[in-house]
Structures are given as C-alpha cells and as structure tokens.
Amino acid sequence: MQRRRGREESPSRGAPAGLFDARGTSPYDCRVLATWIVLGIVGLLVLFVIGIYNRLVVLRNRIDNAWSQIDVQLRRRYDLIPNLVNTVKGYAEHERGIFERVAEARNAAIGAQGVPQQAQAENQITQALRQLFAVVENYPDLRANENFLALQEELTATEGKIAFARQFYNDTVLSYNNVVQQIPSSIVAGLFNFNTREYFEIEEAAAGPVNVQF
Numbered sequence: 331m332q333r334r335r336g337r338e339e340s341p342s343r344g345a346p347a348g349l350f351d352a353r354g355t356s357p358y359d360c361r362v363l364a365t366w367i368v369l370g371i372v373g374l375l376v377l378f379v380i381g382i383y384n385r386l387v388v389l390r391n392r393i394d395n396a397w398s399q400i401d402v403q404l405r406r407r408y409d410l411i412p413n414l415v416n417t418v419k420g421y422a423e424h425e426r427g428i429f430e431r432v433a434e435a436r437n438a439a440i441g442a443q444g445v446p447q448q449a450q451a452e453n454q455i456t457q458a459l460r461q462l463f464a465v466v467e468n469y470p471d472l473r474a475n476e477n478f479l480a481l482q483e484e485l486t487a488t489e490g491k492i493a494f495a496r497q498f499y500n501d502t503v504l505s506y507n508n509v510v511q512q513i514p515s516s517i518v519a520g521l522f523n524f525n526t527r528e529y530f531e532i533e534e535a536a537a538g539p540v541n542v543q544f
Contacts, residue, residue, distance in 0.1 A: 386433045389506035390506060390527075391504075393499065396498050397530075399495045400530065403495055406491075407488050412436075413486065415462070417475065421475075434456060435451070444528070461507065496530050499530050507526045510525070
C-alpha cells in the first residue's frame with residue numbers, strides 16, 4: 331500500500347505541492363514558453379519593419395536617380411537655347427521681345443526649386459520656344475540654314491529624351507507613393523518620415539518635342 335501511495339505522489343519527488351499542473355508542467359516552463367513566443371513575434375515585426383524600410387529606401391533612391399536623368403536632359407536643352415536664339419537673331423534681330431521672353435523663361439527654369447516649380451518653368455520655356463519658331467516661319471532663308479536645322483533637330487531629340495525620362499520618373503514615383511500610402515507599410519513610412527513625392531506634370535500641349543515643320 332505504501333508503494334502505491336508513492337506512485338501517486340507529485341510528479342517531482344520532494345517538490346512542493348502546487349508547482350506542477352495536472353499535466354506535470356511547472357509555471358516556470360509556461361513563462362519560458364511565453365517569453366519565447368513574445369520574442370518570436372517581436373522578431374517577426376522587426377524583420378517586417380526592416381523589409382518595408384529597405385524597400386522605401388530603394389524606391390526613394392530610384393526616384394532621385396530618375397530625376398537626375400531628367401535634369402541632365404533639361405540642362406542640355408538650356409545649353410541649346412542660346413545657340414538657337416543667336417542663330418535666329420542673325421535673321422530677325424528686331425524680334426527682341428521674343429528673344430527676351432525665351433531668355434527669361436530659361437533663367438527661371440535654371441533657378442527653379444522643386445518638381446512643381448520646375449514643371450511650370452519648363453512649360454514656359456516650351457511656350458516661348460514655340461513663339462520663337464513661329465517667327466522662324468517668316469524667314470525662308472533661316473529655315474534653310476544648316477546650323478539652325480542642326481540645332482532644331484538636336485532640340486527635338488532632347489525633348490524626346492525629356493519625355494521618356496519624365497515617364498520613367500513618374501512611374502517610379504507612383505510605385506513609391508503606393509508603398510507610402512498603403513497599410514501597413516504606411517505605418518513604417520510615417521515612423522521614418524517617408525513622404526509622398528510630386529509627379530513631374532507637364533501640360534499635354536507642351537509635353538512633346540517642339541514640333542517645327544519646314
């Protein structure tokens with residue numbers, strides 16, 4: 331009878347009563363298990379935050395790189411404009427008002443700050459160039475000038491590159507803004523100050539290459 335009582339005693343000999351539940355698990359073991367579960371959840375959250383953060387950084391860097399490609403082509407256009415104006419001046423020197431508008435638009439674009447202001451300035455340049463080319467229509471000798479034709483062709487090619495680079499930039503901004511605004515990535519974006527970026531919007535009438543037909 332005493333042996334049988336011994337088998338019915340607590341699962342751990344000499345352990346105080348109440349340290350084990352009906353399955354033989356101690357409260358200490360439960361606390362350890364709970365701690366590991368909490369640590370696992372925290373670890374997953376940290377990995378999630380790191381993943382979203384890295385993705386935002388990659389997209390932000392792509393936007394900056396895409397904008398630098400636009401800037402290269404814009405600078406190229408700024409360099410072409412003085413040569414173009416000087417060529418036209420040789421045939422239409424009295425059109426000073428148009429020359430001044432082109433120069434003012436160019437200077438404003440060079441000094442523009444931020445994407446929206448840059449887009450507005452580029453529209454002004456395109457409008458001024460269209461006025462300049464409208465004057466060219468009145469001078470057949472100028473339209474046949476080889477130097478002018480070369481500049482016009484190079485400007486048209488540059489405008490095409492600007493349009494392509496602008497499309498790539500806007501597509502990249504769209505991908506970035508989606509991540510910034512969607513839940514739950516928007517929470518991470520807010521924590522690390524990732525804000526939405528502006529699109530490089532240009533009016534449809536001024537978006538394409540300067541179209542000059544002779």
